[in-house]
Amino acid sequence: MPACERKADALLLRAAASVAGNVFCRSGLIVITRATLRRNFSRSKDAKTQGVRRQALTTNAEAFLVYSIRMITEVEPIPAAVVQRSRDVASERLQTDSRILAYTRWDIIPVAAALLHCAYFFGMFCLFPYVPLWVMLALGFTYSVSISWNINGISHNFIHNPYFRSPLLNRLFSILESVTVGFSQVFYECIHMQHHKGNADRPDESGDMIDWISIYKHGHDGEAESALSYTFLSFFREDPKTAYRELKRKSRREAFWGVTELTLFVSNFVILGILNWPYICFLLPFWYFGHCLSYLNGYYRHYGGNPDEPMA
Ligand SMILES: [Zn+2]
Numbered sequence: 216m217p218a219c220e221r222k223a224d225a226l227l228l229r230a231a232a233s234v235a236g237n238v239f240c241r242s243g244l245i246v247i248t249r250a251t252l253r254r255n256f257s258r259s260k261d262a263k264t265q266g267v268r269r270q271a272l273t274t275n276a277e278a279f280l281v282y283s284i285r286m287i288t289e290v291e292p293i294p295a296a297v298v299q300r301s302r303d304v305a306s307e308r309l310q311t312d313s314r315i316l317a318y319t320r321w322d323i324i325p326v327a328a329a330l331l332h333c334a335y336f337f338g339m340f341c342l343f344p345y346v347p348l349w350v351m352l353a354l355g356f357t358y359s360v361s362i363s364w365n366i367n368g369i370s371h372n373f374i375h376n377p378y379f380r381s382p383l384l385n386r387l388f389s390i391l392e393s394v395t396v397g398f399s400q401v402f403y404e405c406i407h408m409q410h411h412k413g414n415a416d417r418p419d420e421s422g423d424m425i426d427w428i429s430i431y432k433h434g435h436d437g438e439a440e441s442a443l444s445y446t447f448l449s450f451f452r453e454d455p456k457t458a459y460r461e462l463k464r465k466s467r468r469e470a471f472w473g474v475t476e477l478t479l480f481v482s483n484f485v486i487l488g489i490l491n492w493p494y495i496c497f498l499l500p501f502w503y504f505g506h507c508l509s510y511l512n513g514y515y516r517h518y519g520g521n522p523d524e525p526m527a
Pocket residue numbers: 371375407411
């Protein structure tokens with residue numbers, strides 16, 4: 216059987232396992248409820264009350280049992296379209312026999328680029344005391360452009376299709392990226408997946424929206440806000456608390472790693488500042504500007520699109 220079909224079948228198997236787990240839990244619930252009903256009934260001493268209670272409890276127990284049995288037996292079948300879609304998605308994925316990379320050996324290119332970018336980041340710090348200011352300004356501007364290039368290239372690919380088979384290597388790569396671009400990759404993934412759910416949607420009647428970074432969020436009369444304000448203000452509108460709550464809801468483990476990455480990149484900036492405070496004063500504006508460029512990229516990726524017909 217081809218690998219893509221094995222993957223699709225694994226998805227179905229997982230769905231079946233979840234149904235089996237559901238059945239098991241509900242069966243346990245019935246046993247517990249029956250035991251509780253019996254215990255409550257035996258506590259009552261008055262014969263008349265006992266009779267009334269018995270009738271009520273029996274009726275309730277029967278109703279509950281019928282409901283539970285229905286819930287157990289009426290398992291919703293997985294629609295054929297969903298099965299086909301999962302097969303299509305599985306067959307679209309690239310396959311490789313590499314023992315390190317997960318999807319294709321070509322991913323060595325973004326991985327190498329990320330390592331070079333990290334070396335460039337620390338290289339700027341090492342060069343700072345020795346080169347003239349104009350060279351540093353050119354290097355700083357290049358760092359800004361490269362933040363946007365990294366986020367929208369290396370990092371974006373990584374959060375959708377983690378490069379490595381090994382979870383440990385993926386975790387280390389995520390930390391390396393967080394330190395290099397100065398933002399947690401786990402948080403970025405959370406915010407970005409929320410973006411894909413809403414795809415730059417318009418606020419509804421109550422002003423709520425799905426996409427936290429939609430270009431319509433701060434616009435007026437259903438229009439997108441200006442490119443300038445979106446580019447330069449989005450950085451300050453980031454809401455790590457909401458992202459953290461969502462992360463924690465999905466996985467406490469990921470929330471832990473998200474906070475760890477934030478701590479690591481901020482600590483790295485603090486250490487660089489302690490070692491050479493003029494350097495961090497030089498770096499911070501370029502770091503901010505790099506993230507602004509990334510927002511600018513996001514703005515024009517969605518500007519002019521139809522928010523009522525979201526596309527991934
Ligand atoms: Zn994406």
